[in-house]
Amino acid sequence: MKGSPRTASRIALGSALLVAMLVGAIVLYQHPPEGNGLYPQCMFHRLTGWHCSGCGATRCLHALLHLRFEEAARKNILALAGLPILGFFLLRGLWRWMLNRPTPPPLKGPSRFMAIAIVVVILGFGVVRNLPWPPFTWLAPH
Known part of the structure; x- marks a missing residue:
């Protein structure tokens, strides 16, 4: 069975994206985010002084690449839990796109509930990690 030219170009582009992700992981492995101007700063934190839900995620990923799981959890526990x-x-989405498979149906029923729950957890984490007393202060990236 032959693939269409469109599928072949999608496979090439998808492969290039995977290689770019691997190169990004290698750069992150070799260059820690702390005190490094290579990585962008969080604009939300810069403007407000508060930690957004994603603050510390790059440092978390750097620690994970070095197999330092406890440090990764201290940087951003939500990123650590959500990364897999x-x-x-x-x-899965990249694979389906590369093979030109149809997209799943729109969010309905339990899928819609899960999407809303994920948004609530992400926003709630952003609020809770900025509360000024323990145990909530432990959620701020250290």
């Missing part, structure tokens, strides 16, 4: 799930869905 996010990775699965991103890779």
Whole structure:
């Protein structure tokens, strides 16, 4: 069975994206985010002084690449917990796109509930990690 030219170009582009992700992981492995001008700063934190839900995620990923799980959890526990799930869905979506397979149906029923729950957890984490007393202060990236 021959693939269409469109599928071949999608496979090439998808492969290039995977290589770019690997190169990004290698750069992050070799260059820690702390005190490094290579990585962008969080504009939300810069403007407000508060930690957004993503603050510390790059440092968390750097620690994970060095297999320092406890440090990764201190940087951003939500990123640590969500990374396998996010990775699965991103890779599955890329795979489906590369093979030109149809997209799943729109969000309905339990899927819609899960999407709303994820948004609530992400926003709630952003609020809770800025509360000024323990145990909430432990959620701020250290």
